Amino acid sequence: MKQPNRRIDARRSKYVPPLVVLVVVVAGWYALAYSLDNNFASGDGSALIIPPPHQLFVGLNEATVDRIAAATWISLSTAVVGFMLAIVAGMALGIAMSVSRSLESALWPWLIAIQVTPIIVLTPIIIRVAGASFGARLTVTVLIAFFPIASNTLFGMRSVSAALHDVFTLTQASRWQRLTRLQLPAASPAIFAGLRVSAGLAVIGAIVGDFFFTRGTPGLGRLITFFFQDTRSGPMFVTALIAALIGLGFFVVVSLLRRLLVSPWHRP
Amino acid sequence: MAPSIAPRRTFLLLAASLVAVLAACTNTTSGGTASGSTPDSVTESATPANPRDLADVCISPVVVQTDWYPQAEHGGIYELLGNDYTVDAQRGATTGSLTFRGTDTGVDLEIRAGGPFIESPVVTEMFLDGGIMFGYVGTDVALSRYNEAPTLAVFNALTVNPQVILWNKAKHPKSTTIADIAGEVAAVSVFGDRPYMRFLVSKGVVPVDKVDTNYKGSLMLATDDVAHQGFVTSEPFRYTNLESGAIDTAYQLIHDAGWTSYPQNLAINKLRLDALRSCLARLVPMMQQAQIDFVSSPSRTIATLLDVVQQLDTTWSQSAELANYAVATMRQLGIVGNGNTPTFGDFESPRLDDFIARAIPILREQGLTVPDVTASDIATNEFLNPGITLP
Numbered sequence: 001m002k003q004p005n006r007r008i009d010a011r012r013s014k015y016v017p018p019l020v021v022l023v024v025v026v027a028g029w030y031a032l033a034y035s036l037d038n039n040f041a042s043g044d045g046s047a048l049i050i051p052p053p054h055q056l057f058v059g060l061n062e063a064t065v066d067r068i069a070a071a072t073w074i075s076l077s078t079a080v081v082g083f084m085l086a087i088v089a090g091m092a093l094g095i096a097m098s099v100s101r102s103l104e105s106a107l108w109p110w111l112i113a114i115q116v117t118p119i120i121v122l123t124p125i126i127i128r129v130a131g132a133s134f135g136a137r138l139t140v141t142v143l144i145a146f147f148p149i150a151s152n153t154l155f156g157m158r159s160v161s162a163a164l165h166d167v168f169t170l171t172q173a174s175r176w177q178r179l180t181r182l183q184l185p186a187a188s189p190a191i192f193a194g195l196r197v198s199a200g201l202a203v204i205g206a207i208v209g210d211f212f213f214t215r216g217t218p219g220l221g222r223l224i225t226f227f228f229q230d231t232r233s234g235p236m237f238v239t240a241l242i243a244a245l246i247g248l249g250f251f252v253v254v255s256l257l258r259r260l261l262v263s264p265w266h267r268p
Numbered sequence: 269m270a271p272s273i274a275p276r277r278t279f280l281l282l283a284a285s286l287v288a289v290l291a292a293c294t295n296t297t298s299g300g301t302a303s304g305s306t307p308d309s310v311t312e313s314a315t316p317a318n319p320r321d322l323a324d325v326c327i328s329p330v331v332v333q334t335d336w337y338p339q340a341e342h343g344g345i346y347e348l349l350g351n352d353y354t355v356d357a358q359r360g361a362t363t364g365s366l367t368f369r370g371t372d373t374g375v376d377l378e379i380r381a382g383g384p385f386i387e388s389p390v391v392t393e394m395f396l397d398g399g400i401m402f403g404y405v406g407t408d409v410a411l412s413r414y415n416e417a418p419t420l421a422v423f424n425a426l427t428v429n430p431q432v433i434l435w436n437k438a439k440h441p442k443s444t445t446i447a448d449i450a451g452e453v454a455a456v457s458v459f460g461d462r463p464y465m466r467f468l469v470s471k472g473v474v475p476v477d478k479v480d481t482n483y484k485g486s487l488m489l490a491t492d493d494v495a496h497q498g499f500v501t502s503e504p505f506r507y508t509n510l511e512s513g514a515i516d517t518a519y520q521l522i523h524d525a526g527w528t529s530y531p532q533n534l535a536i537n538k539l540r541l542d543a544l545r546s547c548l549a550r551l552v553p554m555m556q557q558a559q560i561d562f563v564s565s566p567s568r569t570i571a572t573l574l575d576v577v578q579q580l581d582t583t584w585s586q587s588a589e590l591a592n593y594a595v596a597t598m599r600q601l602g603i604v605g606n607g608n609t610p611t612f613g614d615f616e617s618p619r620l621d622d623f624i625a626r627a628i629p630i631l632r633e634q635g636l637t638v639p640d641v642t643a644s645d646i647a648t649n650e651f652l653n654p655g656i657t658l659p
Contacts, residue, residue, distance in 0.1 A: 038396045043418040043539060048392055064635030214482030215455065222481070226461040230412070231392045235635070 029053055051234045056241075059234040067223060068235065072242055074219040075206045078134070079246060082141025083202035087195065090146040094153025094191075098183070104154070115147040119205060123212045132215045140209035145202040152194030156187025192258040199250035207243050220246075320554075322366065323374030326547035327401065330366055330375055332534070335382040335390050335404040337584035338362075338576045340501060340566070340594035341532060342379070342404075344425055344559030346576070347569045349377055355579035360385030362576050368554045369561070381580060391417045394537050401544065405535040407620065408463050408527075408627055410646045412636045420541060421533035421647040422548055423555050423613045428603045429531035431464070434503055434519035435495040446520045447473045449495045455480040457488060457496040464527040466630050473525060489515050500601065501594035509589075521601070528623045530615065533647065552651035556613045560658050563604050566595045604658070611654045615647040 033039060033052040042048050046058050060068075093111070097104035114122075123140050130136035160183050168178050184191075210221030218226065220243045227236035322330075334342050346362075350372060353364025360381035366373045380386075382404070386393050390403040391413045405419050406429075413419070433456060435449045443449040446468060450456055457480040458465050465481075468474045480494070487503070488496050490512055498504075500519060507515040523529075534555060536544055562569050570591040577586045598604040606612050607619075620643035631638045 038398065041395045041398070042416040043395075044415050046416050048388070048396055048416065059635075059637055061635060061637055063633055067635050212482070214480050216477060218461075218481075226481075229389070229460045230636070231388045232636075 026053055047233055048231065049233060051237060056234055056237055059232055060238065064232075064235050067218075068239055068242065070217050071220045071223040071239070072246075074217060075203075075210060075221070075243070076246055078137045078141055078209075078219065079203045079206035079250065082138045082206060083145060083199060083250065085138060086142045086145035086198055086202060087149055089142060090149025090194070090198065091153050091191065093146070093150040095157065095179070095184075097150075097154050098157035111147060111150060114143060119144045119208060120212075123209050127212055132213050137206065137209055137213060137219075141202050141205035144205035144208075145198040148194040148197040148201070149191065150194075152190045153187060156190030157183045159190065160186040188262050192254065192262055195254045196251060196258070199254045200247050203243070203247040203250055320368055320371050320373050320550075322547065322550055325550055326375050328375035329363060329378040330547075330551065331378045331380065331397075331400045331402070333380045333382065333386070333390050333393055333397075333400045333403040335532070337381050337383055337580070337582065337586075338379075338573045339586060340570070340573065340591045340598070341426060341430065341499075343562040343566060343569050343573065343591075343595065344555060345377075345379055345534075346572050347558040347562040348554065349379065349569075349572060353572070353576075355576055357580050360580060368558070373554075383584075384582070389413075391419060391535075394419065394535075400537075401547075402534045402536060404532050406531045406533065407529040407623060407646065408631070410533070410535065411624065411627055411638055411641065412463070412631045412634075414639060414641055414646065415637050418538040419535040419646065420538040421530065421535040421615065422552050422651050423534045424530045424532070424615060424647075425534060425555075425559055425613065426532040426598070426603050427530070427605045427607045427613075428601065429521065429523045429527070429529060430499045430501045430598070430601075430603050431522045431531065432498055432500045432503075432519035433495050433522065433525075434489075434498050434500075434507075434517045436489045436493065437516045437518040439493055440518070443518060444520070445473075446495070446522075446525050449518075450474040450478055453494050454478070455492075455494045457481075457483040457494050459483045459485070459497060461634065462497075463627065463630050463634065464522050464529075466634060467527050467626070468522075468525060470630065470633075471526065489517065501597050501603070502590065505590050505593045526626070528619055529627065530620070530647070548651040553653035553656060556653060556656045559604065560612060560656065563595055563599055563658075566592065570595075606658050610657045611649070611652060612656050612658045614649045614652050614654070615643065617643050620647060 030052050033050045036049050039047050039049050047055055126136050126139050164182055168182050207221040210219035220239055224236055224239045332345050348366055350365035350367035353362050355362050361378050363376055363378040366375050366377035382390055391405050391409050394400045394403040395417045410419050433446045440449055440452050443452055456474050456478050460481055465479055469476050483496050488494055504517045507517050574586055607616055628638050
């Protein structure tokens, strides 16, 4: 008889807290929208500064939806391709540095320098060199996203226990076997931790970099500024929401991959 | 702070009344008619009471929200500012008695700088802040925001838009139009997603891949071989006075390229029209005359503009030379002018209807919800004095 109650309790503890937070956020949103002076002093009753949730889609006519869709495609494709390249570049660098101490000492300071330099400083230089092309967008995204992958790969590769290395030495394993059967699997929890951070950064890179890519069809970043300049608060919020959802989507995909590939055998 | 009706300034008003009576007598004795030839006489005959007394009909202060830092294009409004003005650099507001040709009208005038001093476009500020009576709203903006923020333009301060696309004349001597230069440079740089640029793209004047929306107001021609937006009243002068070496510029007005929007209208929140009607009837003719007075004899108001700019203490700079250049250019190019009618500052229906027909498809393509409005929905000549004309 106690079993069903436990299940109900478990479900409650799983779903009720997020729902409570959701209700609080929506209530806070409404409170903010209706507490701002003259927010609804417009001719048609729409919000001038912050639209309440039920007015979010006011002004989303066909032309606006088309603009948002085009911008979403540009930012999403930049983030996806940029993230893939960041994985390749980050892991390659991490592995290379784990193999060679001299390579690590040569590259590490530069990687740190790139990481700590604000991307808004680098982006205009990249555009000057590469033009306002898709390649330049990718470069910005890769630069902002690759470092956590590289550093976590290096850390993971170096963290393999000496005992396990001894086992591979005893079995006379080749360098390739040691890399693919010992070091990479052992480093995968750390690599996936880096991937989760980089996933968010790739989306940020694609959208922040977009502010500087001022030619051709705008991505989400520039479209938000256009809506801001025209005080079209509804479309502006929808665009921001899509940017957040893309970031969330990246995070979820990486988490699922981690669960599939690492969780079955890894216990932190 | 809520606006309030200004306390009567008995002494000043008495003096103003005397001046008005004397002026009326002068007109009568000189054989003036109801539609007298001088602006003053027409204004005087508009109402039996002293039309310069605004205290009974206008909220004080009369707040004008401008679209940028103080500059010569706003000269007509600063012309109405009395010498007793003070500057609030924090708010970008300049406040003094509203003075018409040296006579205090009994209310205060507050002129607010735009640009970085406001969070939203002027048209939105007019609805967020109920204290604003007039805002500078171009016809294209009035159309694009008509649903959410309906405005009614009551006086056009600039008949022709001073907005230009300009380029380095020495590097492109054969280019005389925007279409010419768009074929020669790598980019045409403008601020944001501007409807006029969409119009130029739609007409094939500028290829879409050459539109750069990142113009930030710098003098780009010093370093880049591009074309960029600017004001004919400012940028050509600034380029000829560059410290790094003068650059001779060529330009085309976007007005001449077909975007014939009235650029700088004094507009009100349309929802407040009935409440403001009696004030507008007396104040708008003063605005007409003040703009003419400014361009005819700008020295006093230019000194005011320079002083206000200095007191605001921002990165924006002005000089007497630049301001005088601006006034001369406005007159020379007809930017301040009567247009096709003798009345100064009026809205000409054929031009407005033609522009509306041209602009609405562009604005809708931009995703803006624009209803089918007519000229009378967004502008009126009701409050203008038809006898006021630029000589």
